[in-house]
Every structure is written in C-alpha cells, then in structure tokens.
Amino acid sequence: MVRSRSLDPDLGSALVGRADVVKELNRFAHNACSGHACSVVVTGPAGIGKSALLRVFLSGDACRPATVLQGACEEGASGEPFSGLRALLGPIAQGAPLEEATRHALRALAPGALTGEPPPAPAVQHAFHDLHCRTTHALSRGPLVLALDDVQHCDALSLRWLDFLLRRSDDLPLLVVLTQQSEAAALTHRAPAHHALAALAAHCRTTTLRLGPLTETDVAEVVREFFPVPAAPVFVARARAATGGNPRLLGRLLHELRAEGAGPGVGGADRIAETGPRVLARWARELLDRQPPWVGEVARAVAVLGERDADHVGALAAAPADVVEDALTVLREAGLVPGGGYLADDAVRAAVLAPLDARALSGLRARAALLLSDAGRPAEEIADHLRRLPSICEPWMPGVLLEAAARAEQRGAPETAARYLYRVLEVDPDSVEVRVRLARALVETDPPEAVGLLREALAPSVDVRTRARIAAQFGTTGLVARECSVSLDLLEGVLDALDAEIGPDPVPADRELRTLVESVFLIVGSHCRSTIATTRKRAATMTLPEGDTPAQCQKLAAMAVLTALDGQPPEPAIKQAMRATSSSQLRLKSWTLINSAFVLGLADRTEDALHVLDRLLRHGRENSAVWTYALALSTRAGLHHGLGALPDALADARTAVQISGAERWGETMVLPRLALASVLVDRGEAASAERLLTSTEPVWREQYVWTYHRYLMARGRARHALGDGEGALALFRECGRSLEEAEVRHAAYLPWWVEAACVLAELGRAEEAQEPAAHGTRLAREWGTPRVLGLAALARGVATPGEDGVELLGEAVRGLAASPARVEQARAELALGKALLADGNRLVAREHLRAAASLAQRCGALALGQDARGALVAAGGRMRKMTASPLDLLTSMERRVASLAAGGAGNRSIAQSLYVSVRMVEMHLTSVYRKLGIAERAQLAAVLRPSGVREVRAPRSAPRPDGQG
Missing domain, CATH: 1.10.10.10 (Winged helix-like DNA-binding domain superfamily/Winged helix DNA-binding domain)
Known part of the structure; x- marks a missing residue:
C-alpha cells in the first residue's frame, strides 16, 4: 500500500520548462536551512511532471546540507492511519533504540500497525508527541527536508501530524514539500483527509506552486532529446497541440512516433494526426480508471452529449448536481472536457465509451436524444444522436430527423441532410417525399445514387403533378449523372401528361410547374449532341417568359442560350440573359446563372458574366454544392482565358480540377480538365495539356455539345503547339463538322475556323485556308462583336498573301484591340509582324512583334510570347528572355x-x-x-x-x- 522512492541520479530532462519552479523550491530550502520552517505544495494534473520535479529538487545542491526523507502515498492508502508517515518517517524509527518515550511512535510506524480501526485519541496524541520528539531530535543535528508525493492519497492522521509539526517548528530548519494531483484534489472534500489537507495548505508558512503545460520552446527541447535531427517547427507545434504540453503524454507520443519510424520533420508532423489520438485514448482510459466510478459515468455523459450544461449531463449520468460539478472539475483539470480538451477528439470519446457494450451505448444515446428533445434543443443536435442508433424505433424520431435534414439543407450542408434522411428511409422505405428530398441532398455529391432514388420515386401510382416535380429534378440530376436521353424521354412524357391534366388555362401554381418542366427540358435537350437541333426547334414554339419567378428565369436563361446559338446579332440573347438574372429578390437556380453567364460571355459582356458567376460561386460555397462550384469555376476560367487573364484562368481551372477530382463523380466532369488544358497550351505546357486530355473517358466527353467540341478544340491546339499541324487540322475540322451536324453555327463559340486557317497558312496552304476563313467571316458578320470580326480578319489575313493580307491583319489588330480579347490581339500582332517581316518591312515588323511579345507576357501566354520574342530577335530586335516563374x-x-x-x-x-x-x-x-x-x-x-x-x-x-x- 505504501512505497518509498529512491533518488534518481539522471534527472536532467525533468528540468525542461521547470527551471523557475526548481529555483523557487531552492529558495525555500535555503530559507529552511537558515532556521525558517516552511512548506510547499506542488500541484498540477497527472503527467505534468510533479514527481520528476520533486526528484530533481531533492537531488540538487540546495538539499545537500539537509537530511532528506522522501515517500509517496499509494492509491487506497488514505484509510490506513499513519500510512503517509510510515513511508516518510520510517527510517527514523527503524534506526532508533526502543526507548519508552518513543514506543507510541514506533508502534504507529511499524508495518501493519493500526490497520483498519482508527486509533483512540490518547494513542494518537502520544504518537504525535513522540514523532515530534523524534523529528525535533533529528532537526537538532541539522536541516531536515520531508518530501511526500501524491498527497491526494494520504491519510488524515499523517497530514494532521505534518501540520502539528509545522506549527511547532518556527525557528527550526525544516522544509515540508508535498505534491498533489490537481484533478484528484478536486475530490478531496469527499475524502476523510480533506480538512487536514486544507488546514495544512492554508498554513501561513505554506506556499502552493501550480505546474502549467510546457511551452513550444520546452516541447522543442524535449523533442531534441528523442531525435538526433532538428525538428520542424510544424512538428513541435502539432506535438504540443496534440498533448496540451503535458510532459508524460508528450513523452508517450514521441516514443510511439519513434517506434513507428517517424522523424521530427514535416512527415512526422503529419503522422501526429494519426498517432496522437491513439495515445490520447489510452491516456484517457488510464486517467478514468484511477477515478471513482461516478467520474466515469459523468465522462461518458459528456462524451455523448458534447459540451452541454451540467443539468443535461447530470440527467444523463443520473447524478446529482454537486457530484456532476465535482466530476466536471476533475475532467477539466485532467484536460478531458470539450472546448479544446482531449474529450473533443473522436478517438478519446470512443475510448471513454468503450466500457459500454453496444446495447448500453445505444440506450445512452437514445436517452440523450430524448433528454435534448424534452429540453427543446435544436433538431440537428438531437438527430446527431438518433443517426447513431441501430434502429429508429420510437414514433417521435423520424419527425426530428426530417426537421434536422431541413435545417441542414437550409444552412448548406447537404451531406449531413442525407445522413438524416437515410435513417428516415429505413423506417419508411416507400416514402416518395423522403426519396425526393434525399436525391436533392445527394445531387452534388453522389449523382448516380440521386438518379436511382428519383427513378424509384417515379412509381406509376404517383400523381401527375408530383411526377412532374420529380421529372424536373431528375432532368437536372441526370445532367450531372450523364442520363440525358432517359431524362428527355421522361420530361417529354410528363409535359404531355401535364398538359392533359391542367388544360389550356392552368392556375398559377400549375403554370409555374409546367414552366419548370419546360425549362429543364430545354436545358437537358441543349446539352446532348443528338438533341440540340430538335430542342431549338421546340424552343422556337414556346412563349418567352417574363422572368418573374425562379422557373421563368430558368426557362428564360435556357432560351437565351438557344437564341444566341442562332448566330444572329447578340442583343436579343443578351436581353434575355440579363432579364433572367436581374432580380435580386428571387433565389435563382444554378442553371439560370450558368446559362446566362455563358450567353453574356459569348457576347463579350464579360463584366456582367463574371458578376453572374460570382453569384453562382457564392451559392456553391454557401450550400456545399461541389459540382456546381466546380462547373462555375471552369466557366469562369474560360472567361478569364478569353480576357487574356491567364493567371486567373489557370488558378480557377486548377482549383476546379482539384475539387472535382476528389469526388466520386470526378471522372464524369470533364469541363475542368478541358479548361485547364486550354490554359496550359497557352502557358507553353502543351504536353501536359495533351496528357490531361487523353485521360478523359470518351463516353463522358463525346455525348455532350459543351464538352465534345471543347475537347476537340483543346486537343487540336495542343497538337498544333507540339508541331503536329496535320493532326491539329484534322481535329479542328472534326469540330466544325460536328458543330454543323448539331446545327450550332456561331462565330464566337469555339471558332475552329480561325484555328484551321492559321494551321493551313503555316503549312503553306494559304489558298486552302480561305475556305474556313470565309466560313468564319460569314458567321462573324452575323454576330457582329469586335472579337469575332477581328478573328475573321485574322483568318482572312493569314489566308491572303501580300499587301492585302497585311491590310487584313492590321484590321484584325484594330478589331481585337477594341474587344476584351488580349491574347487574340497579341496573336494578331504576331501574325502582322511576321507578314511585315516577310514583306521586307523590318522596322515596322519589330514594333508589332515587340507589342505581341509584351502583350503575351502580360497575359501570361508564354508560348505565344516566346514565339513573338523569337521572331523579334530574328528581325534584329532585342528583348529580355521570358520565364515560366509562378x-x-x-x-x-x-x-x-x-x-x-x-x-x-x-x-x-x-x-x-x-x-x-x-x-x-x-x-x-x-x-x-x-x-x-x-x-x-x-x-x-x-x-x-x-x-x-x-x-x-x-x-x-x-x-x-x-x-x-
């Protein structure tokens, strides 16, 4: 029950971060040696280094002149009278003659003496006086240091005697040093020794020193003792954060990391996230095993409830308020409570709950949910407990889960909503409404699962209006999951059934529903290569909506896309797109914003397009709409690319690729990779672009208008940059042929014709280049924006030799300068400079070549800039080399x-x-x-x-x- 500790000669590491405390203890020792008796209580949580600090102090120079007696109290010894003194003063008795004056002291200190029953008061008094005499005799020979470790386990008589001794030793060279575990100290008022310890601590000659956690500097010093190589700052910071600066816990963590072969570098810092929780979990179990059972009950209640007030914890732990408060104090002192404590970690919570079997844990969670429900807590707090239950067995539970799902959707947490709805679906597997809501929550994260749920919800028994709403959701979800053909068939059938049901003069709600289905039909139909032509014809028969409701805005934006693809002047399409997005009061749907931004970008209304995309990106962030966010970033990358802001385009495209690549549906979303590949070509990284393009699955890129033709253009430009002119020409022509087949005849949308003309001119086939140039010129004059007119002049210029070609290229430079297309302007400047150089006009040629290089450099179009610089140097000009620095x-x-x-x-x-x-x-x-x-x-x-x-x-x-x- 009681043990004595021998001094440890190798105590250097215990001084880390404790030098000031040791210095303070040394001061007290010097005072005591000078004849000023005093006592010190060193307190702190388990593992903070109290015992090690005590050993360092006792083995130091300050204690050399004194007789040092050291002992420690064992757990469970507090009920054995004089157990603490038996450990501390045993050497005095064992070495003394059996004199009559000390018989009571010797009997009290003999092993096994006074066990069980409390000694009678006279015997205690005799023992106190005899022990005092024996100690005073020792003090007459020199200073005496009495050091008792873990006094939270000490018996009351030993503590009373220490107080007795201290009060009678004013001018004696006596120092009493006690260590106390702070979390155990929180429970001393429940122990028999409480009053004795309180009286001793309150003595005027007693000072309390509290040990705090190690600082980062201290942790770095400890780490140096474990590892022979310097530690990375991030390793030190994470090690301290994981252990709270607790020396014993830090030592365990470092031991385990070293055993795993992890060093103190960045890699080791990453391992802390995995190893730390395991170490913490074992630590928490050890701490709780040393506490009374009711502390563990409260800890389990806290682990289940999280950071709640004492009333809820007490009700769940079935403990009175004073017991809960004591237990929380213990947990707080031990660093286990939430709000930064270890119990906030999942692994530690699991360790605390580990003693409960599955049935007991389930019962505890169910009681916690009911308790919070009765207390009127938010539905999501309750649902977090319900979703962990093996079954949703009570009638009130599904309603709470549904409410929690609605709250999660409102705050933009669809995955959380999905977890709640899955549990409801277990209870009511035939619920159409639950399936539809679950599909809506999953559309951005698991589109195939969402489509499957919607397909199951479309049972024959579902009424036509519900079926229409599900079909509209199926259509937009099907776009994400690549189910276009199925979606179109479903939407067409629903539109016919809905017309038959609501008649020619529907009520406003039915009219809005029909508009919604029509808008989705147009969106889906305009994406498929095989259906875009028929969708355009059907859109021509539809009434243009006003844009007063979300469904009308969505339809208006979809019709704006189809209007723009007619190739006529852009004003009608611009007007429709602006009207679709003009309302700040309506919560516009994602497809409204994406289609409007597409139209405005085609028309060179780039500021308006970027504003619309910013709204869409904000919507994606606020609602955790990952698919929508990646799509918006990819679209914005294309806009930035067209503006010549290649750094911004590259950043957006890379982010979109990174985000989409981390999702299960990442392979089905091709647009981010197409956007990135296009920018990489202009950045001079055509090989990387081609590798990126060839990694896309053909099934995902070839089915859709907006991906297949972008793929052909990006791949063609990469081939051209890599020196394969014929391969590039074949890809550009395939792009034009496929667009013609889909009846998409638009100058600004993927101008393959200017790319084909330029390649043909480089191949020495200028006459052949006139055909795509004439085709592009015809389309450009219909659309009429400065960008496409400038591109048309560029195509005709490279296809026309001599002065006429130079004149056309000058027209291209002027037209593109009046547009937002800075990279294309640089390209025209380069073509003009080369034409002038071929015509012998070196002086003017250098001006245009230098302008091309400078403009390309500012845009970040390194490939074009290097080409222009090479031509400039060949023409006798000078220019600093270009770099590909980040x-x-x-x-x-x-x-x-x-x-x-x-x-x-x-x-x-x-x-x-x-x-x-x-x-x-x-x-x-x-x-x-x-x-x-x-x-x-x-x-x-x-x-x-x-x-x-x-x-x-x-x-x-x-x-x-x-x-x-």
Missing part, C-alpha cells in the same frame, strides 16, 4: 499586395496604403496563396524575394501591422 501568375495588384505582406505589413496597413478595403486585401492574398501553392503568410517572403520581385513597403505613416489575414 510569379507570372500574379496580377499587378496581387504582386503589390503580396510584396507588402511579405514585408510584414498587416492587412489593414496594406488596405490603407493601396486605398482598397481590408476584404479586398484578403481576397487578393487568398488568390496569391492559391496561385503560388503556399499555405500561409510566412511563406511569402521565401517565394517572392529570391525571384527578384521588388519589395513594396508600406508608407511610414501607415499603422503598424495588425496581424490580420
């Missing part, structure tokens, strides 16, 4: 913001110096991190300065950095 991805404003941030300026300071908002600075920094592939502000300096980027400093009058961002 910094080329940054816009001018992003460079300025990044440079200021790298110099130490805070976001507010940067905003004031650049006359922009703090929010704008945050947005620019986020973009910079994404483009440069870094994670935090501290990495900026290392990326920017070695590359020769001039640092921009904030004005001296600007406020000091506030650390934001």
Whole structure:
C-alpha cells in the first residue's frame, strides 16, 4: 500500500520548462536551512511532471546540507492511519533504540500497525508527541527536508501530524514539500483527509506552486532529446497541440512516433494526426480508471452529449448536481472536457465509451436524444444522436430527423441532410417525399445514387403533378449523372401528361410547374449532341417568359442560350440573359446563372458574366454544392482565358480540377480538365495539356455539345503547339463538322475556323485556308462583336498573301484591340509582324512583334510570347528572355499586395496604403496563396524575394501591422 522512492541520479530532462519552479523550491530550502520552517505544495494534473520535479529538487545542491526523507502515498492508502508517515518517517524509527518515550511512535510506524480501526485519541496524541520528539531530535543535528508525493492519497492522521509539526517548528530548519494531483484534489472534500489537507495548505508558512503545460520552446527541447535531427517547427507545434504540453503524454507520443519510424520533420508532423489520438485514448482510459466510478459515468455523459450544461449531463449520468460539478472539475483539470480538451477528439470519446457494450451505448444515446428533445434543443443536435442508433424505433424520431435534414439543407450542408434522411428511409422505405428530398441532398455529391432514388420515386401510382416535380429534378440530376436521353424521354412524357391534366388555362401554381418542366427540358435537350437541333426547334414554339419567378428565369436563361446559338446579332440573347438574372429578390437556380453567364460571355459582356458567376460561386460555397462550384469555376476560367487573364484562368481551372477530382463523380466532369488544358497550351505546357486530355473517358466527353467540341478544340491546339499541324487540322475540322451536324453555327463559340486557317497558312496552304476563313467571316458578320470580326480578319489575313493580307491583319489588330480579347490581339500582332517581316518591312515588323511579345507576357501566354520574342530577335530586335516563374501568375495588384505582406505589413496597413478595403486585401492574398501553392503568410517572403520581385513597403505613416489575414 505504501512505497518509498529512491533518488534518481539522471534527472536532467525533468528540468525542461521547470527551471523557475526548481529555483523557487531552492529558495525555500535555503530559507529552511537558515532556521525558517516552511512548506510547499506542488500541484498540477497527472503527467505534468510533479514527481520528476520533486526528484530533481531533492537531488540538487540546495538539499545537500539537509537530511532528506522522501515517500509517496499509494492509491487506497488514505484509510490506513499513519500510512503517509510510515513511508516518510520510517527510517527514523527503524534506526532508533526502543526507548519508552518513543514506543507510541514506533508502534504507529511499524508495518501493519493500526490497520483498519482508527486509533483512540490518547494513542494518537502520544504518537504525535513522540514523532515530534523524534523529528525535533533529528532537526537538532541539522536541516531536515520531508518530501511526500501524491498527497491526494494520504491519510488524515499523517497530514494532521505534518501540520502539528509545522506549527511547532518556527525557528527550526525544516522544509515540508508535498505534491498533489490537481484533478484528484478536486475530490478531496469527499475524502476523510480533506480538512487536514486544507488546514495544512492554508498554513501561513505554506506556499502552493501550480505546474502549467510546457511551452513550444520546452516541447522543442524535449523533442531534441528523442531525435538526433532538428525538428520542424510544424512538428513541435502539432506535438504540443496534440498533448496540451503535458510532459508524460508528450513523452508517450514521441516514443510511439519513434517506434513507428517517424522523424521530427514535416512527415512526422503529419503522422501526429494519426498517432496522437491513439495515445490520447489510452491516456484517457488510464486517467478514468484511477477515478471513482461516478467520474466515469459523468465522462461518458459528456462524451455523448458534447459540451452541454451540467443539468443535461447530470440527467444523463443520473447524478446529482454537486457530484456532476465535482466530476466536471476533475475532467477539466485532467484536460478531458470539450472546448479544446482531449474529450473533443473522436478517438478519446470512443475510448471513454468503450466500457459500454453496444446495447448500453445505444440506450445512452437514445436517452440523450430524448433528454435534448424534452429540453427543446435544436433538431440537428438531437438527430446527431438518433443517426447513431441501430434502429429508429420510437414514433417521435423520424419527425426530428426530417426537421434536422431541413435545417441542414437550409444552412448548406447537404451531406449531413442525407445522413438524416437515410435513417428516415429505413423506417419508411416507400416514402416518395423522403426519396425526393434525399436525391436533392445527394445531387452534388453522389449523382448516380440521386438518379436511382428519383427513378424509384417515379412509381406509376404517383400523381401527375408530383411526377412532374420529380421529372424536373431528375432532368437536372441526370445532367450531372450523364442520363440525358432517359431524362428527355421522361420530361417529354410528363409535359404531355401535364398538359392533359391542367388544360389550356392552368392556375398559377400549375403554370409555374409546367414552366419548370419546360425549362429543364430545354436545358437537358441543349446539352446532348443528338438533341440540340430538335430542342431549338421546340424552343422556337414556346412563349418567352417574363422572368418573374425562379422557373421563368430558368426557362428564360435556357432560351437565351438557344437564341444566341442562332448566330444572329447578340442583343436579343443578351436581353434575355440579363432579364433572367436581374432580380435580386428571387433565389435563382444554378442553371439560370450558368446559362446566362455563358450567353453574356459569348457576347463579350464579360463584366456582367463574371458578376453572374460570382453569384453562382457564392451559392456553391454557401450550400456545399461541389459540382456546381466546380462547373462555375471552369466557366469562369474560360472567361478569364478569353480576357487574356491567364493567371486567373489557370488558378480557377486548377482549383476546379482539384475539387472535382476528389469526388466520386470526378471522372464524369470533364469541363475542368478541358479548361485547364486550354490554359496550359497557352502557358507553353502543351504536353501536359495533351496528357490531361487523353485521360478523359470518351463516353463522358463525346455525348455532350459543351464538352465534345471543347475537347476537340483543346486537343487540336495542343497538337498544333507540339508541331503536329496535320493532326491539329484534322481535329479542328472534326469540330466544325460536328458543330454543323448539331446545327450550332456561331462565330464566337469555339471558332475552329480561325484555328484551321492559321494551321493551313503555316503549312503553306494559304489558298486552302480561305475556305474556313470565309466560313468564319460569314458567321462573324452575323454576330457582329469586335472579337469575332477581328478573328475573321485574322483568318482572312493569314489566308491572303501580300499587301492585302497585311491590310487584313492590321484590321484584325484594330478589331481585337477594341474587344476584351488580349491574347487574340497579341496573336494578331504576331501574325502582322511576321507578314511585315516577310514583306521586307523590318522596322515596322519589330514594333508589332515587340507589342505581341509584351502583350503575351502580360497575359501570361508564354508560348505565344516566346514565339513573338523569337521572331523579334530574328528581325534584329532585342528583348529580355521570358520565364515560366509562378510569379507570372500574379496580377499587378496581387504582386503589390503580396510584396507588402511579405514585408510584414498587416492587412489593414496594406488596405490603407493601396486605398482598397481590408476584404479586398484578403481576397487578393487568398488568390496569391492559391496561385503560388503556399499555405500561409510566412511563406511569402521565401517565394517572392529570391525571384527578384521588388519589395513594396508600406508608407511610414501607415499603422503598424495588425496581424490580420
């Protein structure tokens, strides 16, 4: 029951982070040796290093002049009288003669003496006085240090005697040092020794020292003792975060990492996320095993409920309020409570709940759910417990799950809503409504599953209006899941059935429902290569909606796409797209925004298109709509590419590829890879672009108008950049043939004809190039925007030799300069410069070639820029070499913001110096991190300065950095 500890000579590591405490203890020892008796209580949670600190102190120089007696109290010894003193003062008795004056003390300290029954008061008094005499005799020979470890397990008589001794030793060289576990100390008022320990701690000569967690500097020093190589800062930070700076827990973590072969580098830091929870879980079980059973009951209630108030925890643990408060204090002292404590970790919670079998745990969760329901807690809190039950067995449970699913959908958490709805579907597998809601929750994350649920919901018994709503949902979901043909057949049949049901003069609700189904029919039909022509014909017979409701806006945007594809002047299509997105009051559907942005982009209304896409991206973020978000990013990448903002296009495309690639449906979404490949070609990475394109499954790219022809164009441009002119020409012609077959005749949408003309001209077949140039010119004059007219002039210019060709290329430069198409303008400048050079006009040729190179460099079109620079050098001009540095991805404003941030300026300071908002600075920094592939502000300096980027400093009058961002 009682043990004595010998001094450990190798105690250097225990000093880490504790030098100040040891210094304080040394001061008390010097005072005691000078004849000023005192006591110190060292307290802290388990594993914080109390015992190690005590050994370091006792083996130090401050205690050398003194007689040191050390002991420790064992768990369960508090009921044995004088058990603490038996460990502490045993050596005095064992070495003393059996004199009459000390017989009571010797009997009290003999092994097994006074066990069980409390000794009578006279015997206690005799023992106290005899022990005091014996100790005073020892003090007469020199200083005495009494050190008792783990006094939370000490008996009351031993503590009373220590207080007795201290009060009678004012001028004696005595130091009493006690260590106490703080979480166990929270329960001392329930132990017999409570009053004795409180009296001792309250003594005027007693000082309490509390040990805190190790700092990051301390942790780094401990890590150095474990590993021979320097530790990465991230390893130290994560190790401290995982262990809370608890030395014993830190030691266990480091031991386990070393045993697993993990070092203190970045890789080892990543392993902490896996190893740390296992170590914590074992630690939590050990801590709770040493506590009274009711502490474990409260801990399990906290593990189930999370961070709740004591009333709920007490009700679940079936414990009174004072017991709960004591237990929570214990858990808090041990670092186990939520809100930053270990019990917030899933592995630790599982370890705390491990003693319960499946039935007991299920019962505990069910009681927790009912308790929270009766308390009026939010439905999602209750549903989190219900979804973990093996069965939803009570009548009230499905209603809570349905309400929780609705709340989750409202806050943009569809996956959470799906988890709740799956549990409801177990109870009511025939529910059409639940299937439809579940499919809506899954459309962005698991489209095939959503389509399957909707197919099951379309039972023959379903009424026509419900069937129409399901069909509309099936249509948009089918686009994501690549079920176009099935969707169209279903929608067509539903439209006929709905017309028969609602008649020629439907009520407003039926009219809106029909408009919804029509809008989805147009959206789906305009995507399929085999149906776009018939869909356009059907759209021509439809009435143009006003755009006063979400369904009308969706139909209006779909009709705007089909109107634009007619190739006539863009104004009608622009008007429809703008009207579809003009309402700020309506919650517009995703397809309304994506189709409108497409039309506005075709018409060079790029600012309006980008504004619409920003709305769609915001919707995607707020609703965790991953598929929609990736689609919007891909579309915006195409717009940025067309504007010549290749850094932004590259960032958007890469993000879209990364996001979609992480999803189960990633292989079916081709557009992000097509957008990225197109940008890579202009960035001079045609080989990478082609590898990306060949990795796409043909079944996913060839079925749809908007992916197949983009694929052909991107692959053709990659082939051309790689030197395969004939292969590129074949792909461009296939693109034109397929578009013609689908009756998509639009100059601005994938202008294959200008690509084909340029390739033919390079191959020396200028006469043959006139055919695609004439085709493009005819389409361009119908659409009439400066971009397509400039491209048409470029196609005719490369197909026309001599001065006429030069004149046409000059017309192309002027037309494209009046458009937003900066890369195409640079391309026209290059073609004009080469034509002038071939015509012998080297001086003017150099001007255009230099303009082409400069413009391409500013856009980030490195391949085009290098081509222009090569031609310029060949013409006798000079120009600095172009690089493919990641910094080329940054816009001018992003460079300025990044440079200021790298110099130490805070976001507010940067905003004031650049006359922009703090929010704008945050947005620019986020973009910079994404483009440069870094994670935090501290990495900026290392990326920017070695590359020769001039640092921009904030004005001296600007406020000091506030650390934001």
